[in-house]
Amino acid sequence: xxxxxxxxxxxxxxxxxxxxxxxxxxxxxxxxxxxxxxxxxxxxxxxxxxxxxxxxxxxxxxxxxxxxxxxx
Amino acid sequence: xxxxxxxxxxxxxxxxxxxxxxxxxxxxxxxxxxxxxxxxxxxxxxxxxxxxxxxxxxxxxxxxxxxxxxxxxxxxxxxxxxxxxxxxxxxxxxxxxxxxxxxxxxxxxxxxxxxxxxxxxxxxxxxxxxxxxxxxxxxxxxxxxxxxxxxxxxxxxxxxxxxx
Numbered sequence: 001x002x003x004x005x006x007x008x009x010x011x012x013x014x015x016x017x018x019x020x021x022x023x024x025x026x027x028x029x030x031x032x033x034x035x036x037x038x039x040x041x042x043x044x045x046x047x048x049x050x051x052x053x054x055x056x057x058x059x060x061x062x063x064x065x066x067x068x069x070x071x072x
Numbered sequence: 073x074x075x076x077x078x079x080x081x082x083x084x085x086x087x088x089x090x091x092x093x094x095x096x097x098x099x100x101x102x103x104x105x106x107x108x109x110x111x112x113x114x115x116x117x118x119x120x121x122x123x124x125x126x127x128x129x130x131x132x133x134x135x136x137x138x139x140x141x142x143x144x145x146x147x148x149x150x151x152x153x154x155x156x157x158x159x160x161x162x163x164x165x166x167x168x169x170x171x172x173x174x175x176x177x178x179x180x181x182x183x184x185x186x187x188x189x190x191x192x193x194x195x196x197x198x199x200x201x202x203x204x205x206x207x208x209x210x211x212x213x214x215x216x217x218x219x220x221x222x223x224x225x226x227x228x229x230x231x232x233x234x235x236x
Binding site for chain 1: 073074075076077078081084106108124125128129162185186216217
């Protein structure tokens with residue numbers, strides 16, 4: 001019997017697909033908060049961006065843009 | 073079976089685009105949660121949560137955590153504790169939820185640059201396919217998570233000798 005074919009779905013969603021197409025260089029060392037395909041807050045700490053986004057009634061997707069070096 | 077495909081997150085470093093397999097997920101602990109990314113890191117033995125995310129994202133009082141020993145990486149070693157975090161990811165009707173033990177550094181300034189999902193236990197639950205060359209554009213890439221929902225019978229496989 002043949003194995004059942006696997007269904008592969010794009011699971012990132014709209015904010016993720018928008019985010020991966022952005023130039024994140026201006027945000028190196030910072031946190032950014034994304035909602036509805038835009039950056040709704042950015043700053044040096046997660047606490048700050050969560051507080052700002054939630055004050056506007058948004059539960060954002062948060063990403064830290066690490067310092068610009070490659071990792072091993 | 074449904075597998076989940078994600079585009080790599082692109083970071084521009086020294087005029088070069090570096091692709092990182094970052095899983096969009098919701099982390100939870102008690103009543104607190106937030107949506108973020110974890111680096112899917114097949115080179116890490118276990119998962120690690122940065123202190124900032126533990127404290128500011130999940131409200132964990134890291135001063136009350138008990139050390140379980142040291143964890144080492146390329147940047148040196150640090151004293152760590154373990155917290156059990158709720159991990160949720162997927163899309164619409166295909167959501168996955170699990171509890172993941174994550175290490176947290178008990179020393180300031182000794183975090184990895186990104187919180188990460190290491191092999192144990194995540195890679196026991198998902199097979200991960202990293203596809204950086206699936207197009208002729210090296211700045212595109214995706215990784216796919218296949219649930220390991222049909223494990224083979226271990227009796228049919230030769231086991232390596234146990235380590236003492």
